[in-house]
Amino acid sequence: MTITNPEIPLNHTPGHIKHDGHNLTGFIIFLCSESIIFLAFFTGYAVLKLTSPEWLPQGVNGLELKMPLINTIVLVSSSFVAYIAERYLHKSNLWGFRIAWLLTMIMGSYFVYGQYIEWSELAFGLDSGVFGGTFYLLTGFHGLHVITGILLMGLMLVRSFLPGNYEKGEMGVTSVSLFWHFVDVIWIILFILIYIWQ
Amino acid sequence: MSTSNYDPRILKAPHPVPGAPDNWKRFFSFNTDAKVIGIQYIVSALFFLLVGGLLAMVIRGELITPPADLVDPTVYNGLNTMHGTVMLFLFLFPILNGFNNLLIPTMIGAPDMAFPKLNAAAFWLVPVFATILMASFFVPGGPASSGWWSYPPMSLQNPLGRFINGEMLWITAVALSGISSIFGAINFVTTIIRMRAPGMGFFRMPIYVWTAWAAQTIQLLALPVLTGGAIMLLFDLSFGTTFYRPEGGGDPVLYQHFFWFYSHPAVYVLVLPIFGIFSEIFPVYSRKPLFGYKVVALASFAITALSLIVWVHHMFYSGTPQWMRNLFMVTTMLIAVPTGIKVFAWIGTLWRGKLRLSTPMLFCLGGLFNFIFAGITGIMLATVPIDVHVGNTYFVVAHFHYVIFNTICFGVFAGIYHWFPKFTGRMYYEGLGKIHFVLTFIGATLNFLPLHWAGLLGMPRRVASYDPEFAIWNVIASIGAFILGVASIPFILNMISSWARGPKAPPNPWKAIGLEWLLPSPPPAENFEDDIPTVINGPYGYGLNKPLVEDEEYYIKRAQEA
Numbered sequence: 001m002t003i004t005n006p007e008i009p010l011n012h013t014p015g016h017i018k019h020d021g022h023n024l025t026g027f028i029i030f031l032c033s034e035s036i037i038f039l040a041f042f043t044g045y046a047v048l049k050l051t052s053p054e055w056l057p058q059g060v061n062g063l064e065l066k067m068p069l070i071n072t073i074v075l076v077s078s079s080f081v082a083y084i085a086e087r088y089l090h091k092s093n094l095w096g097f098r099i100a101w102l103l104t105m106i107m108g109s110y111f112v113y114g115q116y117i118e119w120s121e122l123a124f125g126l127d128s129g130v131f132g133g134t135f136y137l138l139t140g141f142h143g144l145h146v147i148t149g150i151l152l153m154g155l156m157l158v159r160s161f162l163p164g165n166y167e168k169g170e171m172g173v174t175s176v177s178l179f180w181h182f183v184d185v186i187w188i189i190l191f192i193l194i195y196i197w198q
Numbered sequence: 199m200s201t202s203n204y205d206p207r208i209l210k211a212p213h214p215v216p217g218a219p220d221n222w223k224r225f226f227s228f229n230t231d232a233k234v235i236g237i238q239y240i241v242s243a244l245f246f247l248l249v250g251g252l253l254a255m256v257i258r259g260e261l262i263t264p265p266a267d268l269v270d271p272t273v274y275n276g277l278n279t280m281h282g283t284v285m286l287f288l289f290l291f292p293i294l295n296g297f298n299n300l301l302i303p304t305m306i307g308a309p310d311m312a313f314p315k316l317n318a319a320a321f322w323l324v325p326v327f328a329t330i331l332m333a334s335f336f337v338p339g340g341p342a343s344s345g346w347w348s349y350p351p352m353s354l355q356n357p358l359g360r361f362i363n364g365e366m367l368w369i370t371a372v373a374l375s376g377i378s379s380i381f382g383a384i385n386f387v388t389t390i391i392r393m394r395a396p397g398m399g400f401f402r403m404p405i406y407v408w409t410a411w412a413a414q415t416i417q418l419l420a421l422p423v424l425t426g427g428a429i430m431l432l433f434d435l436s437f438g439t440t441f442y443r444p445e446g447g448g449d450p451v452l453y454q455h456f457f458w459f460y461s462h463p464a465v466y467v468l469v470l471p472i473f474g475i476f477s478e479i480f481p482v483y484s485r486k487p488l489f490g491y492k493v494v495a496l497a498s499f500a501i502t503a504l505s506l507i508v509w510v511h512h513m514f515y516s517g518t519p520q521w522m523r524n525l526f527m528v529t530t531m532l533i534a535v536p537t538g539i540k541v542f543a544w545i546g547t548l549w550r551g552k553l554r555l556s557t558p559m560l561f562c563l564g565g566l567f568n569f570i571f572a573g574i575t576g577i578m579l580a581t582v583p584i585d586v587h588v589g590n591t592y593f594v595v596a597h598f599h600y601v602i603f604n605t606i607c608f609g610v611f612a613g614i615y616h617w618f619p620k621f622t623g624r625m626y627y628e629g630l631g632k633i634h635f636v637l638t639f640i641g642a643t644l645n646f647l648p649l650h651w652a653g654l655l656g657m658p659r660r661v662a663s664y665d666p667e668f669a670i671w672n673v674i675a676s677i678g679a680f681i682l683g684v685a686s687i688p689f690i691l692n693m694i695s696s697w698a699r700g701p702k703a704p705p706n707p708w709k710a711i712g713l714e715w716l717l718p719s720p721p722p723a724e725n726f727e728d729d730i731p732t733v734i735n736g737p738y739g740y741g742l743n744k745p746l747v748e749d750e751e752y753y754i755k756r757a758q759e760a
């Protein structure tokens with residue numbers, strides 16, 4: 001049913017508000033908020049480390065640096081690869097995008113694998129005092145973000161095979177790659193806090 | 199003339215109207231319309247107000263006599279903890295999100311929220327964590343009993359040694375509530391930033407939108423800290439870590455910092471929207487523009503910023519070093535400045551206005567009066583030498599109930615009455631509303647005013663039994679509490695009967711100025727749909743004879759004919 005009402009004169013231009021296209025704004029707000037959780041964990045870590053009467057558990061002298069350093073290099077470079085993938089997409093080179101994007105995913109997976117190896121070789125556990133607790137909490141929470149990032153990238157990769165999907169823009173890819181840089185920056189801070197500051 | 203092919207003179211077929219009592223089934227579905235979600239939030243929150251109120255009745259029943267005779271002290275601890283938790287996480291936060299859902303899109307002229315599905319998901323988390331919290335009454339060992347602060351080492355005691363225990367469920371529920379709040383905050387902030395009507399610059403937004411924005415910014419910046427701290431608490435409780443256990447090198451005071459870094463600002467998340475409601479309602483019922491609009495708007499963000507740097511005033515007696523106490527005493531006093539500015543603005547608005555004392559205005563005036571009182575006790579508490587004496591006594595309980603009940607709940611009721619016709623399409627009964635106000639004001643004053651004396655005499659909070667010398671204050675308080683219980687009857691009657699068969703509401707029963715009042719009552723699903731008005735003047739133009747939007751006559755007619 002429509003009611004036409006010609007009696008009402010119209011002296012204005014009807015305004016219109018876009019329903020969609022706000023994803024990037026929302027996602028950036030989300031990332032700001034998410035970074036605060038890490039900030040809380042980092043602050044807690046620093047406070048406990050500076051004030052705890054017994055920091056290292058017995059029989060533990062600190063952390064091995066080599067493996068995490070390789071991991072760091074892989075993760076940091078993967079951010080550049082993700083950026084290259086984005087550039088390809090921007091130039092509508094879909095295969096270039098897919099290959100670089102897949103490479104990013106592989107590098108991310110390597111990071112998770114390296115983390116797994118490191119965890120399984122450590123002499124202390126989650127319940128080994130504040131040192132063990134903070135170590136596993138921080139690396140574990142970050143690791144969850146890496147895994148989430150890889151899964152999201154997989155989703156974007158699949159979507160790139162849907163015909164015409166990226167013709168109207170690539171908001172999802174932009175968001176995911178933003179997330180990836182975020183995970184990367186968090187790792188750098190974490191690496192400095194946990195491995196360099198011993 | 200119209201430049202698009204869409205002819206706004208064609209009124210579309212009436213959409214299912216969100217607030218109308220018909221078709222009630224959609225309130226029980228995953229509906230993505232902000233106005234349906236708003237009502238879902240408000241109704242379920244009011245249900246939990248009754249639950250929390252019932253717990254309060256038992257607490258006050260216990261406290262009417264000095265010995266612990268009505269309930270066992272252990273049970274009392276659980277009831278006390280759950281009362282605070284239910285009121286904050288199941289009543290106040292959800293009800294304010296309900297207001298946000300109804301008011302933000304309609305006030306800025308948006309068709310809906312920026313992310314409608316996320317919005318519905320945020321709401322449907324409420325019944326999930328509500329169920330978890332309520333389930334904790336039935337697990338062995340009972341619900342969490344360490345107070346709403348949940349401070350370790352108390353909260354880390356798990357005498358029965360079970361994995362699923364009251365405290366564990368409590369932390370889980372609070373964490374889920376945090377996720378729901380973050381989803382909400384992302385939505386509200388994005389909507390305010392990106393979906394305002396043409397012509398509505400930031401300094402033409404109604405103050406409610408400013409305060410909601412400022413409050414949601416606090417959620418985004420401070421809530422994750424509590425989430426982080428709560429995750430660590432859960433690990434200590436359930437997975438053998440020792441972040442807060444001194445015997446394993448941990449630090450229990452660290453938790454206090456995490457907790458108050460959020461929970462102080464959280465009180466401003468609650469009160470800022472109430473400042474918004476005051477700023478909307480006073481001009482309408484005194485027929486004058488809001489005094490000092492721009493300053494009031496900016497003061498909201500000043501409060502946001504300051505609220506993030508005062509939290510240690512809750513920890514003056516937690517072994518806090520003297521320099522830190524001094525520092526936080528000063529910052530806490532500073533926050534009274536933007537708050538005071540707002541109070542002056544409201545008084546300036548009322549000054550020589552033509553006051554119309556209907557229910558929303560009465561609740562706002564009562565709330566403002568109580569808030570001034572609460573601000574004074576707040577400043578007293580911020581003074582370290584006073585606080586070390588009255589900290590953890592009933593004086594603190596009196597202070598924060600003066601803000602949370604006597605100001606915030608008053609504002610909530612004012613808002614419910616004021617916007618009731620808009621979103622349900624029905625008028626409420628003024629007589630019942632006035633009875634509700636009178637009973638509430640008397641009950642609240644009897645309940646919370648005497649607690650100041652009990653506290654000054656040294657009555658400790660959170661204890662089921664007390665010295666007989668405090669008896670008189672407690673008897674008065676309990677009588678007040680029962681009057682508050684009775685006050686809910688006219689309110690419930692009014693809401694149900696008006697919504698079901700109250701007189702039909704016109705689009706603008708209070709002759710208020712604002713985009714929401716240019717919509718039909720209740721507004722259709724997409725608000726202004728594809729014909730959003732262009733804002734040409736600031737809000738609150740009472741008595742100024744300046745139209746709010748281009749071609750205002752047209753929108754008024756359109757709303758009336760719908």
Ligand code: HEM
Pocket residue numbers: 465466468469511512530531533534537572573574575576577579580581585588589590594597598601602606
């Ligand atoms: C002028 C502004 C205010 C000042 C200076 C102020 C100051 C304080 C101080 C110093 C305390 C700590 C007392 C103690 O634990 O020993 C306190 C407690 C509290 N205040 Fe305020 N306050 C103000 C306004 C508010 C507002 C607006 C709210 C709520 C919206 C509020 C809610 C609370 C709550 C909930 C507590 C107690 C929490 C607890 O211990 O369980 N205050 N206030």
Ligand SMILES: [Cu+2]
Pocket residue numbers: 461462465508509511512
């Ligand atoms: Cu505070």
